[in-house]
Every structure is written in C-alpha cells, then in structure tokens.
Amino acid sequence: MNITDTKSSQGIFNFCDFDSLIQPIQNQDTEIVRQLAFIPRIKDIVMLRQVHALEHATVWVLSELHNTSQNSTESQLLGGLSTEQGFYLYGHFSQATLSSAVETALQRLVGGEWSLAIHPRCGTNLSVGILLAAGLTVGFHLLLPRGPIEQLFGLGLAATTAAHLAPNVGILAQRYLTTAIPFNLAVENVRITRDAWGQTAHFIAVRWIEPSDN
Structure with missing residues (x-):
C-alpha cells in the first residue's frame, strides 16, 4: 500500500456510512x-x-x-x-x-x-480499478457495434466508469474482503x-x- 495522504480517516467515505454497515x-x-x-x-x-x-x-x-x-x-x-x-x-x-x-x-x-x-490509497483500490476496467471493457466490446469509433467510445466509457466506481467499490472490498x-x-x-x-x-x-x- 503506497501512502502519501495525511488527511483524517473521517473524510474517506463519500457514498456510505461505515458505521451503518x-x-x-x-x-x-x-x-x-x-x-x-x-x-x-x-x-x-x-x-x-x-x-x-x-x-x-x-x-x-x-x-x-x-x-x-x-x-x-x-x-x-x-x-x-x-x-x-x-x-x-x-x-x-x-x-x-x-x-x-x-x-x-x-x-x-x-x-x-x-x-x-x-485506507483510500490501499492497493486493494488499484486492483479493484483494474478488474472493473477490464470487465467493463469486455462488456462494452460485446455490447457495442464492432466499428472502430464505437469500440473506441466503449473503451473510453469503460475507463471513465471504472475510475469513478473504483474508490467506493474498493472501500467495500477492503471492508468485507481484505x-x-x-x-x-x-x-x-x-x-x-x-x-x-x-x-x-x-x-x-x-x-x-x-x-x-x-
């Protein structure tokens, strides 16, 4: 786990309350x-x-x-x-x-x-991000037309969606798995x-x- 953040732990949960889990x-x-x-x-x-x-x-x-x-x-x-x-x-x-x-x-x-x-900078978050990106890329590849423009759009959408979801999904993965x-x-x-x-x-x-x- 690479650490560069020194902020309080109270601000890392932006979509769920840890104590409600x-x-x-x-x-x-x-x-x-x-x-x-x-x-x-x-x-x-x-x-x-x-x-x-x-x-x-x-x-x-x-x-x-x-x-x-x-x-x-x-x-x-x-x-x-x-x-x-x-x-x-x-x-x-x-x-x-x-x-x-x-x-x-x-x-x-x-x-x-x-x-x-x-911790938001745990390697779990990175692993989750990679898995999400890979899964979404395959999903959009199968769902979208095979044209290069459509496939390029799908790749960008997969990367953007994965980057948006990874921090929150990573927190859940840490909480329940790692x-x-x-x-x-x-x-x-x-x-x-x-x-x-x-x-x-x-x-x-x-x-x-x-x-x-x-």
Missing part, C-alpha cells in the same frame, strides 16, 4: 478458523486480513502524529506491506514513535474506531529489518490470540 463481532474470526479448519492455511488468511487492518490504522495514527508534531526530523510514511506474520512500514521515524503508534492503532481499532481499518478488525492480534515486537527486495523497513511482528486471552 454490518459491525464486526469479537469472536467471529475465531469461529471462522474453528469451523473452516479443514481449509489449508485458513488461519493465515484470517490473520492477513487482521494485519492489513492494523497496518492501515497505524498509517492513520502516524499521519495524525505527523500533522500535529513539531518535530520535522521524522518524515512522512511512504508505504506498507502486510503479511500473515506482521507488516512492513517504510519511512523515516523513530522506533519509539512507531511502537507507540502501533499500540494506539490496535487499541483504537478494537475499541470501536473501525473506519481506521480502511481487512478485518484485529481482535485476535497481539504485537510481539517492532524491529528494523530488510524486506524480500532488500529494502530497509520496520517490521511489526504479531501473534494470534483468542479473545478470552485478552
């Missing part, structure tokens, strides 16, 4: 893992969704700190990448600041600020490391817990 239940992911244990790596999939939400929330918290802090030596967050074991964050900030931001993000998410799980409230996550440690491409990053390691363990 189905609310997360604390033990729902625990039950999913139990009921679908026969599916290979189901726990990893569930963990990845929760880690993804925590990554987004941490980005929001760091953005808020960046906007209010008078310390100009800590630069803006550049991006993040989630895995089922934790997430990478790329940027120049102190480990103490990041550790505090992660714990704050987790507490706020679990405490009910579920909108922090969604993120989940991290009721089952505990932060293990925050360390500086290198990712698979050799880039220096902060890695926030997490572990799975049962809600009753909290």
Whole structure:
C-alpha cells in the first residue's frame, strides 16, 4: 500500500456510512478458523486480513502524529506491506514513535474506531480499478457495434466508469474482503529489518490470540 495522504480517516467515505454497515463481532474470526479448519492455511488468511487492518490504522495514527508534531526530523510514511506474520512500514521515524503508534492503532481499532481499518490509497483500490476496467471493457466490446469509433467510445466509457466506481467499490472490498478488525492480534515486537527486495523497513511482528486471552 503506497501512502502519501495525511488527511483524517473521517473524510474517506463519500457514498456510505461505515458505521451503518454490518459491525464486526469479537469472536467471529475465531469461529471462522474453528469451523473452516479443514481449509489449508485458513488461519493465515484470517490473520492477513487482521494485519492489513492494523497496518492501515497505524498509517492513520502516524499521519495524525505527523500533522500535529513539531518535530520535522521524522518524515512522512511512504508505504506498507502486510503479511500473515506482521507488516512492513517504510519511512523515516523513530522506533519509539512507531511502537507507540502501533499500540494506539490496535487499541483504537478494537475499541470501536473501525473506519481506521480502511485506507483510500490501499492497493486493494488499484486492483479493484483494474478488474472493473477490464470487465467493463469486455462488456462494452460485446455490447457495442464492432466499428472502430464505437469500440473506441466503449473503451473510453469503460475507463471513465471504472475510475469513478473504483474508490467506493474498493472501500467495500477492503471492508468485507481484505481487512478485518484485529481482535485476535497481539504485537510481539517492532524491529528494523530488510524486506524480500532488500529494502530497509520496520517490521511489526504479531501473534494470534483468542479473545478470552485478552
């Protein structure tokens, strides 16, 4: 997820109220893992969704700190990448600041600020946009006459429609598919490391817990 926006999370929903959607239940992911244990790596999939939400929330918290802090030596967050074991964050900030931001993000998410799980610059939105554009392009190709002018018009209409729909559909995809409230996550440690491409990053390691363990 590439991050360049430092606006408040309250302004990212322009067509639906997040709080009006189905609310997360604390033990729902625990039950999913139990009921679908026969599916290979189901726990990893569930963990990845929760880690993804925590990554987004941490980005929001760091953005808020960046906007209010008078310390100009800590630069803006550049991006993040989630895995089922934790997430990478790329940027120049102190480990103490990041550790505090992660714990704050987790507490706020679990405490009910579920909108922090969604970010408008998440890669999910880009993927949704590509899928929408491809699907609409094929649809208009089949529906419109085969003439070059009509087909060119259809291509432009598909691209415009996809660009218009992608942000809102992307938000829904994040909410229901690629993120989940991290009721089952505990932060293990925050360390500086290198990712698979050799880039220096902060890695926030997490572990799975049962809600009753909290």
